Amino acid sequence: xxxxxxxxxxxxxxxxxxxxxxxxxxxxxxxxxxxxxxxxxxxxxxxxxxxxxxxxxxxxxxxxxxx
Numbered sequence: 001x002x003x004x005x006x007x008x009x010x011x012x013x014x015x016x017x018x019x020x021x022x023x024x025x026x027x028x029x030x031x032x033x034x035x036x037x038x039x040x041x042x043x044x045x046x047x048x049x050x051x052x053x054x055x056x057x058x059x060x061x062x063x064x065x066x067x
Contacts, residue, residue, distance in 0.1 A: 025063045035063050
């Protein structure tokens with residue numbers, strides 16, 4: 001029970017950080033650094049099982065297309 005609560009809290013925190021980075025990266029005035037950070041977080045989230053790998057790939061593509 002304690003392990004699942006700890007994992008839930010950790011996942012919630014990481015998912016929130018990922019969503020924040022994605023919003024910053026998809027902003028029209030996003031810097032290359034913000035896009036790189038979001039891409040790194042997506043790669044890590046997919047590797048750790050936080051998001052599905054296809055979801056991560058789709059979002060990375062969306063970041064790359066953003067002007």
